[in-house]
Amino acid sequence: MAVKMSAQELTEFAEEVFPQVKGDFIVEEVRDMAVRLRMPVAEKHLRPGGTVSGPSMFALADCAVYFAVLAMIGPKALAVTTNCSLDFMRKPEAGRDLIAECRLLKLGKLLAVGDVLIYSDGREAPVARSTMTYAIPPE
Amino acid sequence: MAVKMSAQELTEFAEEVFPQVKGDFIVEEVRDMAVRLRMPVAEKHLRPGGTVSGPSMFALADCAVYFAVLAMIGPKALAVTTNCSLDFMRKPEAGRDLIAECRLLKLGKLLAVGDVLIYSDGREAPVARSTMTYAIPPE
Amino acid sequence: MAVKMSAQELTEFAEEVFPQVKGDFIVEEVRDMAVRLRMPVAEKHLRPGGTVSGPSMFALADCAVYFAVLAMIGPKALAVTTNCSLDFMRKPEAGRDLIAECRLLKLGKLLAVGDVLIYSDGREAPVARSTMTYAIPPE
Amino acid sequence: MAVKMSAQELTEFAEEVFPQVKGDFIVEEVRDMAVRLRMPVAEKHLRPGGTVSGPSMFALADCAVYFAVLAMIGPKALAVTTNCSLDFMRKPEAGRDLIAECRLLKLGKLLAVGDVLIYSDGREAPVARSTMTYAIPPE
Numbered sequence A, B, C, D: 001m002a003v004k005m006s007a008q009e010l011t012e013f014a015e016e017v018f019p020q021v022k023g024d025f026i027v028e029e030v031r032d033m034a035v036r037l038r039m040p041v042a043e044k045h046l047r048p049g050g051t052v053s054g055p056s057m058f059a060l061a062d063c064a065v066y067f068a069v070l071a072m073i074g075p076k077a078l079a080v081t082t083n084c085s086l087d088f089m090r091k092p093e094a095g096r097d098l099i100a101e102c103r104l105l106k107l108g109k110l111l112a113v114g115d116v117l118i119y120s121d122g123r124e125a126p127v128a129r130s131t132m133t134y135a136i137p138p139e
Helices: A007-017 A054-073 B007-017 B054-073 C007-017 C054-073 D007-017 D054-073
Strands: A026-031 A034-039 A080-088 A098-107 A111-120 A128-135 B026-031 B034-039 B080-088 B098-107 B111-120 B128-135 C026-031 C034-039 C080-088 C098-107 C111-120 C128-135 D026-031 D034-039 D080-088 D098-107 D111-120 D128-135
Touching: A007 A026, A007 A054, A026 A054, A034 A054, A054 A080, A054 A098, A054 A111, A054 A128, A054 B054, A054 B080, A080 B054, A080 D128, A128 D080, A128 D128, B007 B026, B007 B054, B026 B054, B034 B054, B054 B080, B054 B098, B054 B111, B054 B128, B080 C128, B128 C080, B128 C128, C007 C026, C007 C054, C026 C054, C034 C054, C054 C080, C054 C098, C054 C111, C054 C128, C054 D054, C054 D080, C080 D054, D007 D026, D007 D054, D026 D054, D034 D054, D054 D080, D054 D098, D054 D111, D054 D128
Parallel strands: none
Antiparallel strands: A026 A034, A034 A098, A080 A128, A080 B080, A098 A111, A111 A128, B026 B034, B034 B098, B080 B128, B098 B111, B111 B128, C026 C034, C034 C098, C080 C128, C080 D080, C098 C111, C111 C128, D026 D034, D034 D098, D080 D128, D098 D111, D111 D128
């Protein structure tokens, strides 16, 4: 399948339809059925203990799968998450961005399933993993 | 087991250790192994289509289990989420607060498991469900 | 919504289309959007430590949601599980049957979501919980 | 970390402690933090529509993570699954064995997390994915 949206197009589309998250995520790479996102970690993402909060990591994983789906099917703002699982495995390192590596395992007409591994930038062991199912709106 | 923290105490503790989320959640009720939270829905929680975003619902569910655990074990800021599953089942209604009903299914020495149902205020059918596992820090 | 299949009809249908599991589960009750199943625990369900194996509990939860869906929509053998989450919280007691209490949280045209709590017969604390999503075949 | 059990040792250990599943799974490869299992598909694994049943795929994923953990920590029969998520994405092909590729994402003192992709032998697109958390018994 051909990729339908570039990193630049995904970023502009997201800023238009989700102005709330403007600047939260940087699309670093778009490949066939895969994207890499960077989340510059800021004060608002932290929780007690100096670690990144669960909701911030959920948002990163969710956004990664959303962008991976849009990259393949084109701009459809109304694709919605129907299911998610998330494992928080290690404490993210303070002062390092988070990197999400997402690949789509399934891209059907109605449902897409994407897997995400989240890393502290420059580290090998993942801090979290997630799987998200998206329902794709009919044409 | 006796409840160790009241709604008022949970709120004050959260505002102290999580100043970022101040005002985001209202503890409406604390019972043995259970809490009810209200999330006043604001512009920042919305996504395209006028619905509440996934990360906002994750944050509500996560916070509900966190508060239910703290209510039973007392103020321990460092309890951390290790696993979560979430099903988004219906579109939340615009203009209605979200209500999270959480009950703890397990409260062990190391792990606690809580189930959450999320409703649009005043409606019977849940918009989402979630299960969260928390790791409890040793004494 | 009206229940379309009784406990007796569900049992007969299951024995016809799933002869492999004949006798594994007893439908104890069918209500609106809910069923209760009993799994008589046998040697084949056990694992080291004398506890019931994970796959046996998965099968019980899966079957409970399947029956709850069929009870509402009528006999459709081809409904399939698309997603599942499972938390194993306590060791089932040796020598006690397992009881699954299932309720459907959503019954849409395409997807159904059911929640299951599994108990050792006669005990109050659940040994496991599960959520299953079923895809419903179009007419 | 060094692998502590070979494919042969894992197979013999499993047959000793789980005689119920003897012959159900073949350990094809053991690597650092990873194993590959084959499930020869038999009549008992099938469900209506000629596809492999959910419980059979759960058992395969569960066993793959169990073996991957044992390969690294040595024979401890009492490691138990505490949490699982499973996505069933495609219908397994009739007449083809299932292959499970498992890698451990975390191997802590108390908890291990493993990711599994399940394939119909010889096909590229996975039929299912799963994540399992195992609690490791203290020394």
